[in-house]
Amino acid sequence: KAGVTQTPRYLIKTRGQQVTLSCSPISGHRSVSWYQQTPGQGLQFLFEYFSETQRNKGNFPGRFSGRQFSNSRSEMNVSTLELGDSALYLCASSSTTGTVTDTQYFGPGTRLTVL
């Protein structure tokens, strides 16, 4: 099976712009989660989608949003970019049930740089 894919891999934006990142989960997986990784804050959970519904949300401002499509592909959007949004954004998918014991499989990430 193909792994989790994320596009684009690298992105450079300027402050105030908005950005959309895309994630294609492993075939058959219905749960998709997003994480932000920065040197200062480490790995932080953004949100999780399961069958097109947001099931869980981390402690991030409303500028961060996401959605999931019927084919389980997911996008996350960040509006009004700030310098502090520069990070590696990781997407992870897990199996059909999306329970606490499921393994989450991570994509390679999208490196966002905000200038």
Next chain:
Amino acid sequence: AQSVTQLGSHVSVSEGALVLLRCNYSSSVPPYLFWYVQYPNQGLQLLLKYTSAATLVKGINGFEAEFKKSETSFHLTKPSAHMSDAAEYFCAVSGGGGGNKLTFGTGTQLKVEL
């Protein structure tokens, strides 16, 4: 709230030596624990996970971890380090707030020296 604490942000070992990376958890419910590894410019790869089936969990690349409830620990070990083990290692706990959200520790950078 669930959390994990990784002691030691940097660990250095000689090739062939024992690798020990420490992780302690805090959870009000039985925890489900994971170890992931991250190589430079890559995503996270699962090494192993504990889901209460067995306290000693064997993973990939010769790694294993033992769940010790009395010590609230889930330390990662490997008997003999290899140069290719140099990477960052993350301990994580699953759950909290519904779904399968992972809460990660701050990571341990493993350096393997000749």
